[in-house]
Amino acid sequence: MGRAILGRYGNVVVGVLESKDIVSEARRIHGTSPTATALLGRLLTGAALYSLVYRGTRPKLITFEMIMDGPAEHAVAQVKGTRVRGYVKNPEAHAKPVGGKLAVSSIVGKGVLRVIRDGYVSEVPIVSGEVGEDIAHFFYQSEQRRTAVGVGVLVGEYGEVLSAGGFILEVLPDATEEEIAEAEERIRGLSVSGFLKEKSVEDLFSHLTGGKGEVAEVLDYRYECWCSYEEVKRLVVMMREELTEEEKREGKVVARCMFCKREYLIELD
Ligand SMILES: [Zn+2]
Incomplete structure (x- = not known):
């Protein structure tokens, strides 16, 4: 189960998701290397968060697809209702960690992030290959929405998933300078996987809203295939x-x- 909370404070929309079970299941099915676990886990988390903060009626099917010139080549994450599924073309793709961190962008390289909502396609170039920034770039380029997106997966010594999750903070057009400054302050230096290793997703929501957030919706996402x-x-x-x-x-x-x-x-x- 992966608990998600959607809410807001003032003119800032906040969506958070704890996705350890989802990413662990993806790793179990696909036998991903630590770097590929992080890549696929971040993409699955980002796609679920995108569905969470969707305005209006959520599309029946959301697809996030990364087409890359790096060793991972191709990764897909799909969301249908609260069910999530995905794969990476080369699950063994791995790169040497840099400064103790998994080098996701090294197996991504350059390419595009494609988002498909019920058949409607938009595409942006991959800007960082770290996934979170790429999703924020997509929000800005494609939907003119100002967001900060953090997605993270912490992988242990044996490749196991220690924690995973993410957040989306969206600054609405009416946000004040003060609200924007507060939002920036709360995400400065925040490692979402580090945070969720110690604390709950409710704590993350509370942290990001300064304890003043109103909860609009709580959803439980899970990794479950709907193939036929x-x-x-x-x-x-x-x-x-x-x-x-x-x-x-x-x-x-x-x-x-x-x-x-x-x-x-x-x-x-
Ligand atoms: Zn299937």
């Missing part, structure tokens, strides 16, 4: 040229869901 025979079959049909001659002759192929690795025996028409 039909979905996997559509993909197999799309990639028909990649099937072996034998598979084509037999009219049957064993295909795996990319998000949960469940196997399906697909019968071709």
